[in-house]
Amino acid sequence: MGTEPFNSFLVNRDNLSMKVIHPGSTIGVFGSGQLGRMFAIEARKMGYRVHTFSPDTDTPTGQVADVETSGDYVDLEKVETFAKSVDVVTFEFENVPSSTIETAGKFCEVHPNGSVLHTTQNRLREKQFLSSNGYPVAPFRHVRSIEELRDAVSELGCPSILKTAGFGYDGKGQSKINSPSDAEEALAGIGDSEAVLEGFIDFEKEVSVVCARSNKGEFAHYGVIENSHLDHILDVSFVPAAVSERCYSEATEIARTLAEQFNYVGTLCIEFFVTSDEDLIINEIAPRPHNSGHLTFGPAITSQFEQQVRATCGLPLGSTEFTSAAVAMANLLGDVWASGEPLWTEALFDQRIKFHLYGKTNPRPKRKMGHITAAGNDVKEVVELVRNARKRLIPTT
Ligand code: ATP
Ligand code: MG
Numbered sequence: 001m002g003t004e005p006f007n008s009f010l011v012n013r014d015n016l017s018m019k020v021i022h023p024g025s026t027i028g029v030f031g032s033g034q035l036g037r038m039f040a041i042e043a044r045k046m047g048y049r050v051h052t053f054s055p056d057t058d059t060p061t062g063q064v065a066d067v068e069t070s071g072d073y074v075d076l077e078k079v080e081t082f083a084k085s086v087d088v089v090t091f092e093f094e095n096v097p098s099s100t101i102e103t104a105g106k107f108c109e110v111h112p113n114g115s116v117l118h119t120t121q122n123r124l125r126e127k128q129f130l131s132s133n134g135y136p137v138a139p140f141r142h143v144r145s146i147e148e149l150r151d152a153v154s155e156l157g158c159p160s161i162l163k164t165a166g167f168g169y170d171g172k173g174q175s176k177i178n179s180p181s182d183a184e185e186a187l188a189g190i191g192d193s194e195a196v197l198e199g200f201i202d203f204e205k206e207v208s209v210v211c212a213r214s215n216k217g218e219f220a221h222y223g224v225i226e227n228s229h230l231d232h233i234l235d236v237s238f239v240p241a242a243v244s245e246r247c248y249s250e251a252t253e254i255a256r257t258l259a260e261q262f263n264y265v266g267t268l269c270i271e272f273f274v275t276s277d278e279d280l281i282i283n284e285i286a287p288r289p290h291n292s293g294h295l296t297f298g299p300a301i302t303s304q305f306e307q308q309v310r311a312t313c314g315l316p317l318g319s320t321e322f323t324s325a326a327v328a329m330a331n332l333l334g335d336v337w338a339s340g341e342p343l344w345t346e347a348l349f350d351q352r353i354k355f356h357l358y359g360k361t362n363p364r365p366k367r368k369m370g371h372i373t374a375a376g377n378d379v380k381e382v383v384e385l386v387r388n389a390r391k392r393l394i395p396t397t
Contacts, residue, residue, distance in 0.1 A: 021088045021313035023047030028086030028108070029061060030054070030073070030100065031093030034358035034368060035289050035305075036061030038297055039092060042305040048313070053082045054093075060358040061092065073100045083107035090266060090312045094121045094287050095167050111215075111265040111312045112287050119262075120287045123196045124165045133261070135254065136281045138273070139199035149183050152197040162186045165194040174232060176200075201281055203273035207241050209255040210293035212307035212317050213264045219256050220307065220317045222300060224248050225292045227271075233366060237292040238328040238383050247278045254280065262287075267308040269293060291368070295329040296320070298354060299375040324375035330386035332370040332393070337363035342393035352376055353389045 021027070027043055029036045032054035040050040040061055050065040055072055062068030071078040073096050083089060083104040090111050091101070098121075101114040119129050130137045141152035143162065153160060158180065164173035175186035177197075187195070206229065211221035226241035227234055243251070255270045262268075269290030271283040293304035302310075302318025310317055332355070336342050347353060357370035374385040 019314060021048075025049070025087035025313070026051050026066070026085070027309070027312060028053060028082060028089040028104070029065070030089065030091035030096045030104075032056055032059030032061040032068070033092060034060045034360075034370075036092035037064050037358055038294075038303070038305045039090075039289065039308055040064040042303060043309045046306070046309060048309065051082070051086050053079070060360060063359045073097050076100070076103045079103045080107065088312055090308065091117070092288055096121075112268070113263065113265070116262040116264060116287050120285045122166050123163055123284070124194065126285060127196060130282055130285075135258070136279070138201050138281055138283075141197045143187070143195040143197050144193065146184060146187055149187050149195075149197060150180065153177055153180050153183055156197060156199040159200040161198045161200060162190055163196050163198060164190050165196055201273045201275070203281070204276045204278075205242075205274045206271065206283070207243060207251060207274055208237075208269050208271045208290060208292040209251050210267065210269045210290055210296065210304050211252075211255045211259060212267045212304070212311055212320075213259040214311050214317050215265045215314050216316075217260075218317050219259055220320045221252050221255055222293065222296055222304070222320045222322075224251050225295070227292050231366070233333070233368075234291045234331055236328065236330045236383060236386065237295055238379055239295065239322065239326065240379060242379075243274065244278050247274060247280065250280055254282070258285065266311045267293070267304045291331065291371075292329075294356070294371050295327045295373055296322075297356070298373060299324055299327040322375070325377045326379035326382045327373065327375045328379070328382040328386045329371050329373045330390045331368055332357075332372065332390065333365065334363035334367040334369055335365045336369070336390065336393055338365070339395045339397075341395075343395055344393070346392040347372065347389040349389065349392060350374070350385055352382070353385060355389075 026049040029052045032052045037060040043050050051067040052061040052065040053069045057070045084107050088109045089104045120126050127140050143149045160177050162175045173190050175189045206227045208225045213219050224241040227237045267289045269286040273281040289304040297303040300322050352374045355372050372386045372389050374382040376382045
């Protein structure tokens with residue numbers, strides 16, 4: 001936090017092959033959601049042009065970008081034209097097909113690299129990579145049929161969680177199995193041919209480490225962020241997390257080692273479960289800025305999005321120091337709009353409250369529409385502030 005030194009060190013001074021992409025150049029972004037939007041805001045602030053590519057139009061990223069291309073990720077001709085028109089490519093969404101990244105990579109640099117994307121976009125590959133490299137993960141089994149699921153349930157016990165191997169986010173494609181008789185329905189429910197059964201972790205809390213690595217091997221992290229979820233969706237995040245020094249240093253060290261091992265260039269997030277003994281289990285890796293890192297946007301000297309811009313363009317990383325002792329963030333889902341226009345004036349009852357909306361016009365339930373942050377001296381107080389602000393948004397009549 002405020003007193004913590006900027007955590008940065010050089011590990012590979014020879015890796016200087018990547019050229020610097022100067023302001024005025026164009027950064028291509030695959031994906032067009034809120035992560036791309038906040039990335040685009042930071043990139044444009046630094047004088048870069050942004051060109052987003054996704055299947056949609058009038059997107060959160062497109063509204064802020066210089067150019068918005070609507071195209072299918074597997075339309076490789078369109079991907080080629082896009083890649084030729086930009087100076088470097090990054091992504092805000094890890095479910096971009098590998099062939100898309102490979103095609104783009106023929107015409108310009110892509111950061112982070114396609115191989116980390118390939119590993120992390122599939123839960124099975126990610127878990128196999130982590131466990132075979134000695135990182136702590138929940139017990140898991142590969143599931144391709146009801147027979148394999150029944151065997152896996154009897155081995156891992158109940159409760160356990162069935163997750164699709166690919167394309168899951170915000171708890172979508174997950175089903176909890178409370179008894180062996182739930183198996184059939186759970187498999188039908190996730191509707192995918194490949195799945196992973198995970199042993200249920202009776203965690204004490206969830207935390208994440210958002211970090212960044214540059215092409216020169218500089219590494220920087222934002223410390224340990226504590227997260228609470230509702231219905232498998234992130235609800236509130238805050239720093240500093242209430243964890244021991246040992247837990248803090250283990251979590252940040254795992255993040256550093258992983259970033260190094262992936263030869264990662266960009267912003268990366270590692271989500272963990274923390275057990276009652278303060279042991280860490282990696283839940284998943286996000287090869288991009290992460291929802292829990294939204295509390296860096298404003299309250300930190302360099303946001304997680306600016307780090308992504310810097311790393312993508314071959315610039316040095318910035319300071320990850322927070323300018324306040326404590327920061328909290330609460331997500332605003334579409335549910336907040338259910339009783340009419342949120343009461344923005346009410347929510348801004350305290351000068352430390354800030355809101356950030358993503359430009360989405362259709363506030364469906366569970367859809368991430370924006371977030372609220374508050375920074376101050378005391379962690380309990382700022383968490384209270386964001387929760388209270390969110391409550392005040394909702395009309396009571
Ligand atoms: P996101 O994209 O928001 O991270 P996701 O769809 O990738 O979500 P996970 O991170 O796998 O989903 O799970 C979402 C939440 O569900 C976790 O943060 C945790 O609260 C709960 N959860 C997932 N797996 C387990 C587990 N094995 N044991 C206990 N709780 C779990
Ligand atoms: Mg998750």
